[in-house]
Amino acid sequence: MLKSFAAAAAVLAAIGFGSASAADYPTRPVTMIVPFAAGGPTDTVTRLVAESMSKDLGQQIVVENIGGAGGTLGAGRVAKSEPDGYTLLLHHISMATSATLYRKLPYDTLGGFEYVGLVTEVPMTLVARSDFEPKDLKAFIDYVKANKDKVTYANAGVGAASHLCGLLFMSKIETQMTTVPYKGTGPAMTDLVGKQVDTMCDQTTNTTNQIKGGKIKAYATTTTTRVSSLPDVPTAAEAGLPGFEVSIWHGIYAPKGTSPEIVKKLSASLQKALKDPLVVKRFADLGTTPVSDADATPEALKAKLTSEIDRWAPVIKAAGVYAD
Known part of the structure; x- marks a missing residue:
């Protein structure tokens, strides 16, 4: 019972x-x-x-x-x-x-x-420090291929969005850059703005304000159409790198x-x-x-x-x- x-x-x-x-x-x-x-x-x-x-x-x-x-x-x-x-x-x-x-x-x-x-x-954006020499994506790719051991690529660590975007980019241009891992895109962006590293690929949520403020340089977005908040930044395909698409x-x-x-x-x-x-x-x-x-x-x-x-x-x- x-x-x-x-x-x-x-x-x-x-x-x-x-x-x-x-x-x-x-x-x-x-x-x-x-x-x-x-x-x-x-x-x-x-x-x-x-x-x-x-x-x-x-x-x-x-x-x-x-x-x-x-x-x-x-x-x-x-x-x-x-x-x-x-x-x-x-x-x-x-x-x-x-x-x-x-x-x-x-x-x-x-x-x-x-x-x-x-x-x-x-969307992702391929960006660089504001004073980086290449003026557009084509010049950037040429520069990386000629100076692959000198160009530093920041990311937020293995598996991070910035790491994945970099993997895809380096695969597309068949050239490896010197990667510099961080414990997050926040500190990575701080060093990019501070010109301690050369380049990075990161989400528009982390790059848009920095691009608009002239603190970093944008080469392309990883979208099929231009991003409305960055109308002057071409897509990778428009800039000469078709197939480089990731969100x-x-x-x-x-x-x-x-x-x-x-x-x-x-x-x-x-x-x-x-x-x-x-x-x-x-x-x-x-x-x-x-x-x-x-x-x-x-x-x-x-x-x-x-x-x-x-x-x-x-x-x-x-x-x-x-x-x-």
């Missing part, structure tokens, strides 16, 4: 209290982890979205930066967190590329998370086992945030746009992650770049 009562109580608790908890969620601040240093492009995207989602959810979303190992440390932290909706991850394309780049990960890329939705796809997509994840009700609530909040006029405007200022409602869903993010793993695996394997 006691056992039957206990079993019934457990079922009622799981159904009644569980659903009530999901309905009331969130009742305290939520942490959204950015697996890169503060001040970088993914950090910028996260803080804009988190602020708007906080207003909708009625609780503050606190952004926490846990950089290192190409974003895998922060992703691993979220994968091991309690699946209660209070620890989230906003990650970019390296969520997919790390699956090939790293021989061993502290999480299961496809199976270790619940998917909330896509956020945005950000950095961002998505929000929760630990595996987070209730479907909480995931649904987070996805709905994300969709509202991406329509927030302030978010739309700030994204436009940074050279990007929010995704549609159809893409800000668990299904769209899972499909994107799966397809991007398949897309980048052969590129990474051909480059022979791996990390432990």
Whole structure:
């Protein structure tokens, strides 16, 4: 009798209290982890979205930066967190590329998370220090080929967007540059502006204001059409390098086992945030746009992650770049 009562109580608790908890969620601040240093492009995207989602959810979303190992440390932290909706991850394309780049990960890329939705796809820009000699992309490519051992290329570490863009660029021109890894694009950009390194490829969210302010020089965008916030910067194809196209997509994840009700609530909040006029405007200022409602869903993010793993695996394997 006691056992039957206990079993019934457990079922009622799981159904009644569980659903009530999901309905009331969130009742305290939520942490959204950015697996890169503060001040970088993914950090910028996260803080804009988190602020708007906080207003909708009625609780503050606190952004926490846990950089290192190409974003895998922060992703691993979220994968091991309690699946209660209070620890989230906003990650970019390296969520997919790390699956090939790293021989061993502290999480299961496809199976270790619940998917909330896509956020945005950000164009990349090939840039250099403001006083760098080449005037346009063709001259830049010629210069790199003639001085490959002298030209320094900054990136935010293995697996970072800037690293992937550089891999693709060097593959296209069949020339390697001397790479200088940093612990994030924030410090990398600081050194580029300070003329400590020569060149970099990074997201418009991190380069647009620097380009407009004349602090760095832009050679091309990695898009099929010109970026509205940088109308004077040609696409790589226009500048003479067809096929050099890459965008950095961002998505929000929760630990595996987070209730479907909480995931649904987070996805709905994300969709509202991406329509927030302030978010739309700030994204436009940074050279990007929010995704549609159809893409800000668990299904769209899972499909994107799966397809991007398949897309980048052969590129990474051909480059022979791996990390432990």
